Amino acid sequence: MFEKTINQTCDMLNVHNDLTKFGHLIIKGVSIDTRKIEKGNLFVPFKGENVDGHQFVRQAIEKGAAAALWDKHVPNPPEDIPVLVVDDPLLALQSLANQYRHQLDLKVVGITGSNGKTTTKDMVANLLATKYKVHKTQGNYNNHIGLPLTILALPQDAEVAVLEMGMSGFGEIELLSEISQPDAAIITNIGESHLQDLGSREGITKAKLEIVQGLKEDGLFAYYGDEHLLEEQVKELSLKRVKTFGRSETNTIYPLGIEMNNAGSYFETSLDKGVTFFLPVLGQHNIHNALAAILIAKEFGVSVEEMKEGLESLKLTQMRMEMTEGQKGEKIINDAYNASPTSMKAAIQLVSELEGFTAKMLVLGDMLELGDNEEEFHLEIGRMIDPDQIQHVYTFGKLAEFIAKGALERFSPENVHSFQDKKELSAELENQTKDGDLILFKASRGMALEEIIEALAKG
The missing domain is CATH 3.40.1190.10 (Mur-like, catalytic domain)
Known part of the structure; x- marks a missing residue:
């Protein structure tokens, strides 16, 4: 990790104050969170809408940080602890990273x-x-x-x-x-x-x-x-x-x-x-x-x-085409980290092609950040689901209702289920799933579908 003396770090940045008396101290690593400070870290404070990280600088030093950055526009930088006064802590962080990369x-x-x-x-x-x-x-x-x-x-x-x-x-x-x-x-x-x-x-x-x-x-x-x-x-x-x-x-x-x-x-x-x-x-x-x-x-x-x-030997980051097993022996594909029309279509196509299951089910949630045509994107997803390959469609969320609406153009009403309450959806899945079933979970990150997966796994 980044390891420099304060003097060396000052040479890499445009620092506005004199740190001669602290220059020999060694910085090891960088943190932006006082709850995760490790000994020797450089603490980088940011000014947010509600909280100013500068108020935690002294606390960071007390927890073991070797030094902290300080925005020159924030008044009264402390002189008894090692703070590096810079034009902008974020820009300083990015500059340090760029220089360290080249070293x-x-x-x-x-x-x-x-x-x-x-x-x-x-x-x-x-x-x-x-x-x-x-x-x-x-x-x-x-x-x-x-x-x-x-x-x-x-x-x-x-x-x-x-x-x-x-x-x-x-x-x-x-x-x-x-x-x-x-x-x-x-x-x-x-x-x-x-x-x-x-x-x-x-x-x-x-x-x-x-x-x-x-x-x-x-x-x-x-x-x-x-x-x-x-x-x-x-x-x-x-x-x-x-x-x-x-x-x-x-x-x-x-x-x-x-x-x-x-x-x-x-x-x-x-x-x-x-x-x-x-x-x-x-x-x-x-x-x-x-x-x-x-x-x-x-x-x-x-x-x-x-x-x-x-x-x-590949192992993917969690919630990306992750195959797990439910309490009843049902197979669960957890692809619920994120979703867009492209990735949702690909996941549905995958499930459609897999063989050897008693029934195949989709649990699909809202796809977010799609702009003015978001309803049409969800309708399109519902319309492309093949009832010859998928037995049940479950949706969760306001936008996902349009997936259900699109699916109903091809499916019988008893095979399409739309929910706004996660507990109700979990209970329905627990009642309906059985050994030999395959269930795909897919939605944008904000829908937190992994909570339903956890309920199925616990039974």
Whole structure:
């Protein structure tokens, strides 16, 4: 992790006060939360709408922090404890991360996309870890604060950092790319998330492509080549090295001979014909994510055998196509971390294709941040569900009522169930499910469908 004396840290920042008497103290790591302060940390206070972190600076020092930043616009910085007065603590944090990134002998892979970026991050990290010391974004640390903290937490012997980049508006991914200066960058796909903020899929494409702003001049850019919006906008960029992945044979890499079962997928690739990879993750869309990871692994000199090992040992971040078992023996697919029309369609298609179950059920919740056409997006999801493949549709939430409405165009009323109360939905599922059933849970993060999954598991 970041480890410097206060003097060295001051040399990296524009510090406005004299810290000579504290200059020898060593900073180890960075924290923005006094509840998680570790000995030697640099505490970074932020001014929020309701709380000003500067009021906790002394408490942070008392808990073991070696020093703290201090916004020059906040009056009366204490002189008896080591505070570094800077123009803006957030900008200072981001600057430290950028400088620390360049002080390490480190390669960076940046990943963004409307869907699949966390899964792809896990895959890339797992493949590269067969050859290198790899560290990756943890949890949701993928924004203008989380990414700098991730970089500053990197061990000094780290060889590769795999960094997820999220956004809600224009300019955010450009900032993250400039901070991290990736050697390789991936866009997994373009969906409908953030239409509310960005206005159109063209706008989402433009925002995601900001990832190339900090890409090294000779860095590799890999993107989902079956998305025409990406293809069109990439042509307008002056990029030296571009590769694509996807189902179409026009891509740099595409899958061959796919065989899927309830445990995962077997496939070959156009670049490694005759070599069978096993991916212990459900879904055709995850094969596309694996293709992106394979492109990056090849870029970093990982052998085919190492890639096979990396995919076979893959464990994804929780609530992403996670198969668990309920109290009665029913199989549960927990894909409830997030949802957009693209990812929900992919999950429903997956369940439709799986065989060997007595009954297959969908539990679908609201998809958020879809803008003015949100009701139509939900209706479209309901209309695409095949009653020959899915026996029951359960929805939760106000917007998800439109999924139920769309499903009723193809389903009998007794097979479509709409709920606004989570306890009532849990009770209904507990009564109706049995051994041999398969249940998919899918919704935006704010719907917290994992609470229902926990109820089923407990019985």
